[in-house]
Amino acid sequence: MSNANGIGQSKAETRNNSNIRGENGHAVSDKAHSIKEVQNLRSVATQYINYVKENYSGKVAGNINKESAKAFLKAKALEVKGSTLNTYTSLMQKVSENLNKDHIGTLNRQDIQNIKQELKNDYTLSKEHINRAYDNTQAIQEQMRHTSMSLSTDLQVEAGLRANDAINSDKWHINEDNTLTISDSKGGITYTTAPISPELLNRVEEAKEMGYKVNYTEYREALKEAVQNTGQEYNGTHGLRYSFAQDRLDELRQNGYTENEAKGQVSLEMGHSRLDITDHYTSF
Structure with missing residues (x-):
């Protein structure tokens, strides 16, 4: 991000000094020149690396x-x-250029331009949704009981935590109403979860006392094996967030929430910055 931060620099001057050419053959800047663009670039880069x-x-x-x-x-x-999607591809071009400066990977701007053209040729993809929720999260939880990381899976299933939030007890604050406040989540946000069961809460308290932390790669691989052992297709750690969102939405609607009220509540409990993100998890 230090390579890409162009706040305070003249965009025209940066472009004039650039040897990078866009699709139209004109010189382009590889930097982000506004706070919003820097934030968006950081978000896309983080999403890509996590992917x-x-x-x-x-x-x-x-x-x-x-x-x-x-x-x-x-x-x-x-x-x-x-x-x-066009914004994503444009920002990925800047990501590729700045990774190249540090000799990280082999991705380049032309690769992204080619990918962008492929997406344009098959644009109907942009209107489809994939439901990544698991059919049987309980079976996955049972499989994870054989590991030392089952608490993370249970937190993802019962509270909808992101994987990176579920593997690090330093991020957890226990509230009197049986909810958890999660600090320093994706994008630096803080959010408060849905209430969790007393049994899970006790395990969280014990884990915090012990300084519970799990390696992300080890957790991901253990979860993948657990999912496959249940005969389900592996949809990543994020699939557990999909499952939580859909189950929680149903629960709130059954308790008298309107559709919009329920989605709004789920959005808060999942730490989403926009309601349309939650729609993607729940609308199928």
């Missing part, structure tokens, strides 16, 4: 390439509208 971590084995740097970028952007094409 690589979750879906590819080995070191992250070794998987920064056209293949993983194409898979990432195709996954995004299933989630977001066309204008947002």
